[in-house]
Amino acid sequence: MRVIDADSHLYETRRLWAEHTEAARHGLALSITDDEHGYAWLTLGARRIEPLGVHEPGDVRQSGAFRDRMRRGLPPEVAYDAMPRAFCELAARLALLDAEGIDETILFPNCGIMWERALWDDLDATRVNMSAWNRFALGVAEAGRGRLHPVGHVTLRDLDWLERELRALARGGVRLALLAPSLVDGRRLSHPAHERAWSAFAHHGIAPVFHVAQLPPLFDDAWNEGDPDWSNPVLSSVFLWSAPAVAIADLALRGVFARHPGLRLGVVELLSGWVPLFLLLLNGGFAFHRDFNGAPITQMELSPAEYVQRQVRVAAFPFERPDRLAEQAGPLFMFGSDYPHPEGIARPVASFRAACGVGPDEAPALYGGNAACLLGR
Numbered sequence: 001m002r003v004i005d006a007d008s009h010l011y012e013t014r015r016l017w018a019e020h021t022e023a024a025r026h027g028l029a030l031s032i033t034d035d036e037h038g039y040a041w042l043t044l045g046a047r048r049i050e051p052l053g054v055h056e057p058g059d060v061r062q063s064g065a066f067r068d069r070m071r072r073g074l075p076p077e078v079a080y081d082a083m084p085r086a087f088c089e090l091a092a093r094l095a096l097l098d099a100e101g102i103d104e105t106i107l108f109p110n111c112g113i114m115w116e117r118a119l120w121d122d123l124d125a126t127r128v129n130m131s132a133w134n135r136f137a138l139g140v141a142e143a144g145r146g147r148l149h150p151v152g153h154v155t156l157r158d159l160d161w162l163e164r165e166l167r168a169l170a171r172g173g174v175r176l177a178l179l180a181p182s183l184v185d186g187r188r189l190s191h192p193a194h195e196r197a198w199s200a201f202a203h204h205g206i207a208p209v210f211h212v213a214q215l216p217p218l219f220d221d222a223w224n225e226g227d228p229d230w231s232n233p234v235l236s237s238v239f240l241w242s243a244p245a246v247a248i249a250d251l252a253l254r255g256v257f258a259r260h261p262g263l264r265l266g267v268v269e270l271l272s273g274w275v276p277l278f279l280l281l282l283n284g285g286f287a288f289h290r291d292f293n294g295a296p297i298t299q300m301e302l303s304p305a306e307y308v309q310r311q312v313r314v315a316a317f318p319f320e321r322p323d324r325l326a327e328q329a330g331p332l333f334m335f336g337s338d339y340p341h342p343e344g345i346a347r348p349v350a351s352f353r354a355a356c357g358v359g360p361d362e363a364p365a366l367y368g369g370n371a372a373c374l375l376g377r
Contacts, residue, residue: 001360001361001364001367001368002368003101003335003349004104004334004367004371004372005097005102005104005105005106005336005337005348005371006106006266006268006336006371007108007334007336007337008336008337008338008339008340009109009338009339009341010087010088010108010140011340012032012088012110012112012133014031014032014033014040015029015031015032016133017029017030017031017128017129017132018132019132020133020135020136021129021132028124028125028129029044029128029132030049030115031043031044032052032080034080035048037070037075037076038075038076038079039052039070039075039076040079042114044115044118047118049115049118050114051066051067051070052080053067053076054078054083054084055078055340055341056342056346057337057338057342057344058342060342060343063342084340087340090140090148094145094147094148096339100348101349102348103147104147104149104368104371105148105339106176106336107148108178108268109133109151109178112133112178113211113214115214117213117214117215117216117231118214120216123155123157126155126157127158127161130152130153130154130165131165133152133153134152134153134169134174136150137150137172137174138169138172141172141173141174142172142173149174149176149375150176151174151178151209151211152165152177152206154166154179154208155180156179156194157185159196159197159200162197163196163200166206167204169206170206174206175206176208176209176374177201177206177207178209178213180210180213181215181243181246182215182216182243183216189250190250195259198256198260201260207374207375208266210244210247210266210267211270212270217233218242218246219235219239219242223235224236240270240271241270241273241274243270245274248265248312249278249304252282252304252307252308253282253285253298255300257307257308257310258298258301258302261310261311263311264311264312264374264376265312266312266313266315266334266374267313267314267315268336269338271320272314272315272316272322272325272333273316273325275329276329279305279308279329282308283304283305286304309330312332313332313370313371314333314334315336316336316366318345318351318355321356322334322335322352322356323356323358326365326366331365331369331370332370333365333366334370334371335348335349335368349367352367
């Protein structure tokens with residue numbers, strides 16, 4: 001039985017994007033630069049997008065202390081380049097996996113979940129920086145020896161570009177791609193204009209993954225007026241699950257999963273406790289709409305919830321008791337650490353075992369089987 005961490009992150013080097021972008025496009029490449037106090041920022045040219053802290057997993061209050069030091073004009077306690085080697089170096093990450101009893105890990109970008117909303121109005125820069133990460137990810141997949149599974153980064157806003165990226169990722173052994181659970185230039189994900197995209201994901205064996213990220217909010221921004229944190233307003237934490245729930249409901253109700261049985265989809269770091277009630281309401285809303293209108297919105301062989309149970313896998317936190325959730329919603333939950341973020345788990349296997357009362361041998365689907373399914377195995 002393989003233990004697979006479905007949620008970890010790899011910190012980018014300062015010029016990763018430029019190093020994986022042709023010279024003529026360097027002006028559109030992100031970079032990491034320091035301000036006058038020594039704080040590293042994710043930047044595009046002179047524009048600062050997000051400060052980058054170095055924290056150990058296990059206590060999100062480190063992030064608050066980091067931001068408080070910034071406000072007071074004090075230097076960072078840990079410089080960006082002094083981060084632990086396992087945050088950014090592949091050999092050190094493999095050694096950490098061995099020490100924690102983890103066989104494989106799925107690797108999301110660190111900065112990649114911070115910039116998509118900031119560049120939403122610049123499709124050219126969006127494509128350049130996603131492509132740069134994807135080229136880097138191909139090297140990670142090759143060096144990872146089947147144990148490190150980098151997640152690509154894509155958008156549905158340019159389908160010709162998307163198909164080229166998916167083709168290259170698949171040839172290099174990358175099986176997952178970060179995708180925003182958001183409207184695409186005003187179109188729902190299930191819009192007929194996007195049918196090519198879902199066909200391409202299924203054809204190339206790459207699963208789109210929804211992950212917590214700075215994206216256009218599902219609700220009107222007026223709800224966040226006065227919040228001091230534009231990128232992570234308090235309502236986004238309360239309703240962390242809402243965007244993936246709406247996106248998955250759209251894909252299920254409009255028949256995308258039914259038309260593409262080979263399409264797999266992941267949900268990571270967006271909570272999991274909502275899934276049982278969501279599946280109940282998904283079927284209930286579909287049935288009510290069918291009966292009220294005299295015909296279903298989409299003719300399908302299975303219920304909407306059954307398509308979700310067949311094709312979607314959801315990462316859980318230990319406190320959500322994924323063992324109990326599986327009894328209500330089916331065995332579609334995954335083990336994940338969110339290493340090395342401060343809200344992550346310092347000792348993931350031990351923490352899940354303590355919370356759920358079962359380890360990898362007793363719950364193989366939770367600790368590895370569902371992540372392997374997401375990876376196409």
